[in-house]
Amino acid sequence: MDTSTPLPTNETLIEFSTAVPWREMEQQKRQFNKALAEAQAAIHKTTDDTLDLDQLSQIVGVPVTSLYDLSRTDNANVLLAEVNGKRYVLGSAVSARYRSGKSLLESIGPYNLNPSVNHTNLHETDEPMTKMRHLGAEIELGLVHADGVSPSEDEMQAFIQAYYRHGLRAGIYPHLDREACQYQVEAHIAPSIGYEKTRKALEGIMTALVASGEETHLRTAVLSSYPTESDFRTTDHP
Missing domain, CATH: 3.30.70.1130 (EIF_2_alpha)
Known part of the structure; x- marks a missing residue:
């Protein structure tokens, strides 16, 4: 990657999408979003609001890690997936200061951007029934x-x-x-x-x-x- 600019080059984008095909990432994100929604919906039934990364990894189908120590639940954090040596964001949470009393689990929001979609495969992502967004x-x-x-x-x-x-x-x-x-x-x-x-x-x-x-x-x-x-x-x- 060219470090003289904060933006990735076209070659970097293509390399990433080759390592992590956009369809696979889309499926992984859907699995994560579903598991997250189910966990957040069930939080009122238990006092346990911890995140089981091993279980999430099994559901998503790839290793899921956190950018920071999950035991520090008052801190902000980012959840990442890793495929073929490439990492991408699944979701994130702000620190307790901005959660209005919610727990870490309740505060995690999914990150739906698919970085494997680029100028070479954008046409493949079009919904045949959707022409305007x-x-x-x-x-x-x-x-x-x-x-x-x-x-x-x-x-x-x-x-x-x-x-x-x-x-x-x-x-x-x-x-x-x-x-x-x-x-x-x-x-x-x-x-x-x-x-x-x-x-x-x-x-x-x-x-x-x-x-x-x-x-x-x-x-x-x-x-x-x-x-x-x-x-x-x-x-x-x-």
Whole structure:
């Protein structure tokens, strides 16, 4: 792999998909997702929320490992499958700080991207009955004063209310969701059929964000989750 760029080369993608055929990976992911859903559905019947990697490996059909020590259940973690010396992500969980009281097992989310699908085999993955797919988007951004100081909760709420008003005028979904950081919000575009609808909704979001920033004198930092002059503070919002 060319280490001068964070992106894999076409040769690397082809090599990976040769070692791990996309159909096999798809089947392994389906088996994992099914086993995970069954384990999460049964968690209320037992106090044991540990993950049995040996059992998961048998179900999936390939070795399943964790990136970090599973005994440290309060930490974030990633579950990996390994095929022919190549590893890929099956699922992951955030740390206990962001789980709203849920256990590690309850917090694991499946990772459905198939990295063995690339430009050489994309045509093979098409469903014969599906010609169009739903497309949505989301934008996460931080809010910050021009001098780098963090906004207060009242100022955050003022921005959210301003976005609501400007969003309604733009004809988009006018709500901003709160994130783990107090100074971070997320705007959504509901999945719909047709790229044009999504593009128009994205334009509406950007318009509402700009207008809300002008009204509240807060700046949006798309590449930052919290202001540069502030400690990371978690939101009180549930």
